[in-house]
Amino acid sequence: MRPAKKGRITERLASVLDFACGSGSLLLNVRKRMGAHGIGKIFGQESNITTYNLARMNMLLHGVKDTEFEIFHGDTLANDWDILRELNPAKKPSFDAVVANPPFSFRWEPTDAMGDDVRFKNYGLAPKSAADFAFLLHGFHYLKDDGVMAIILPHGVLFRGGAEERIRTKLLKDGHVDTVIGLPANLFYSTGIPVCILVLKKCKKPDDVLFINAAEHYEKGKRQNRMREGLDDKPNDIQKIIETYRFRKEEDRYSKRVSMERIAKEGYNLNISRYISTTVEEDEIDLAAVHKDLVNSERDVVDATKKYNTFLKELGLPIILIPD
Structure with a gap:
């Protein structure tokens, strides 16, 4: 997918899924960047009935026709959306892009039967105390072989041990983790902690992982920080991430391509500070x-x-x- 001069993507996506869509703002932002005709259909899922109704209303208010989106009210982790519960692997629905900003470290109660769920059985279940990897594996399961998934998660998924370490290790060994992007703190209304974006692919070409440390590239606000978009002669923090990701560029104290051999030596720990030093030499x-x-x-x-x-x-x- 190639960004056009005005920041839009020239390649068309047939479908985009956000399995924790909230009010639909992330899906609408993807549509805005792609252009009104850049996406065939938008799919979203939301468990809160009030927010679900707000998402549907948001789509219509932003000019998305009712034939161009489908929002479902239901529990993502329980996978109770009929169109996603196709038992025939040949007919399994899949999406060109999967995006999500699920609730961080959500406590869940997986059943014994979930261990055999097609979404999780090859990786194992995420711990009850944090469903972060359960959300990730859900979305990844429905990603097309040539698709791209981007999910916003707390930094803990990069280095926590136990079941999360086993899931992370398998994803890395299978070559599915493409990029790790560290974002500044206090970007979201819901939390002040710094978060990261994991970019995953099923058919990743480079035998390395790109790390981008954008944690220091932002404009401080009174209540909330924000990433700059190049307005009023200010740096374009967002475009810098995009360009670095597109061309897998390396920059001192900002980005680095790390070989799988090095990551294996680090015990498959993806803590960004292990690979990118942010200290300034005296x-x-x-x-x-x-x-x-x-x-x-x-x-x-x-x-x-x-x-x-x-x-x-x-x-x-x-x-x-x-x-x-």
Whole structure:
């Protein structure tokens, strides 16, 4: 997919799924970037009935025809949407793009039967304390072989152990993790913590993972930070991420392509700080020059004290002793 000059994507997507769509804002933003005719159909799922109705209303208010979207009210983790529960693998629905911003570290109660669920059985179940990887595996299951998935998650998924480590390791060994993008803190109304975007593909070509550390590239706001879009001669933080992702560019303290061999040595830990250093090197101190400056400063102090003592002596006042 290639961004056009005005930031739109020139290649058309037949379908886009957001399985935790909320009010539909993420889907609408994808449609805006793609252009009104850049997406064949939008699919969304939302468990909260009020938010589900708001999502449907949002679509219509933004000019999306009722034939161009389908929003379903239901539980994503229980997979209770009929169109997604096709048992015949040959008829399984799949999407060109999957996007999501699911609830972070959502506590869930997986049943024993879910261990055999087609979405999870090859990876294992996410822990009860955090359904982050359950959401990820749900969306990834319905991604086309040549599709792209982008999901916003807390940084914990990058390094937490236990069941999450096993899922993460298999995704990496299978070559499905394409890019890890670290975002600034306090970007979202729902949380102030820094989050990351995981980009996944089923048929990834490069044998490495691209890390982008965009955590320091933002404009600070009174209540909420925001990523700049190049307005009023300000940097374009969003476009910088896009360009770095498109061309897999490397930049000191910002982005790096890391081989699978290196990631394996790190125990399949994806903590961004392991691969991209954000520390600023301190200037080297010229001790000889500093010593010379100190000697000159001391000489100046002595000369000034002598001159001052001359005035004190004329006034009959005690003079200041000058150390040897």
